[in-house]
Amino acid sequence: xxxxxxxxxxxxxxxxxxxxxxxxxxxxxxxxxxxxxxxxxxxxxxxxxxxxxxxxxxxxxxxxxxxxxxxxxxxxxxxxxxxxxxxxxxxxxxxxxxxxxxxxxxxxxxxxxxxxxxxxxxxxxxxxxxxxxxxxxxxxxxxxxxxxxxxxxxxxxxxxxxxxxxxxxxxxxxxxxxxxxxxxxxxxxxxxx
Numbered sequence: 001x002x003x004x005x006x007x008x009x010x011x012x013x014x015x016x017x018x019x020x021x022x023x024x025x026x027x028x029x030x031x032x033x034x035x036x037x038x039x040x041x042x043x044x045x046x047x048x049x050x051x052x053x054x055x056x057x058x059x060x061x062x063x064x065x066x067x068x069x070x071x072x073x074x075x076x077x078x079x080x081x082x083x084x085x086x087x088x089x090x091x092x093x094x095x096x097x098x099x100x101x102x103x104x105x106x107x108x109x110x111x112x113x114x115x116x117x118x119x120x121x122x123x124x125x126x127x128x129x130x131x132x133x134x135x136x137x138x139x140x141x142x143x144x145x146x147x148x149x150x151x152x153x154x155x156x157x158x159x160x161x162x163x164x165x166x167x168x169x170x171x172x173x174x175x176x177x178x179x180x181x182x183x184x185x186x187x188x189x190x191x192x193x
Contacts, residue, residue, distance in 0.1 A: 001026050002047065007056035009042050016042040019056070045156075048076055052158040069159050069191075127165045127188035134183050138176040142169070145185060163188035 002024040009017040017039040024030050032040040045051040047058055049069050058065040063072035130153065134145035154162055165188035174181055 001059075001061065003057075003059040004043075004047065005057045007043065007046060007058065008054050009039070009046060009051065010054045017046070017053070046158075049073055049158045051156045066158065073159075127163060128160075128190065129168075129186040130160060130189045132185045132187070134185055135180065137179050138181055138183070141181070142183065142185070149185065149187060157192075159191055160189040161192050163190040 004023070005021050007017055007020040008015065016037075020039070020043060032038075032043065034040055042051065046053045047060070047065070049065055049072070052066070058072075060072040061075045063075070065072045130149075132145055132149055132153075134141050136144070154160070167188065168184075168186035170184040170186070172181075172183065
């Protein structure tokens with residue numbers, strides 16, 4: 001069962017969802033119908049935990065989405081038309097979180113020559129990372145993606161916040177002037193309390 005009570009979402013001065021309430025019983029299928037801008041996608045993004053509501057409550061099964069997000073999200077399957085933030089690949093977890101660190105190597109293409117002694121393997125703290133894809137001519141695409149992470153992903157995420165830990169950028173060896181060039185931005189995140 002999904003229960004939504006007095007769900008409201010403001011974007012600045014624009015109210016996208018206005019005190020919406022409904023229940024969906026187990027075994028039933030419902031659909032949202034309405035014109036563009038009616039709040040359908042915003043409501044779905046709140047119900048699935050991608051966006052935090054301005055006010056109101058969402059329960060999935062026996063779990064409150066805001067206070068028990070992990071349990072609630074285990075009961076949800078959702079395929080949006082487009083991701084909330086284009087380029088978000090997923091959340092990556094270290095398999096050795098108990099060790100508080102894991103090895104990470106920064107690699108270059110190996111052409112068979114002897115490896116310099118100047119290279120070393122560094123150990124960085126274990127973290128949970130949000131991974132974003134930045135696509136386009138660098139550095140403009142990187143700056144735009146990073147701006148959207150700060151202004152869209154973190155403010156809108158109901159589950160994650162910035163962890164103030166190691167950030168990584170992964171750049172393939174290709175022409176960064178190419179309008180289709182792609183790199184990854186890994187930002188350490190932590191679950192909101």
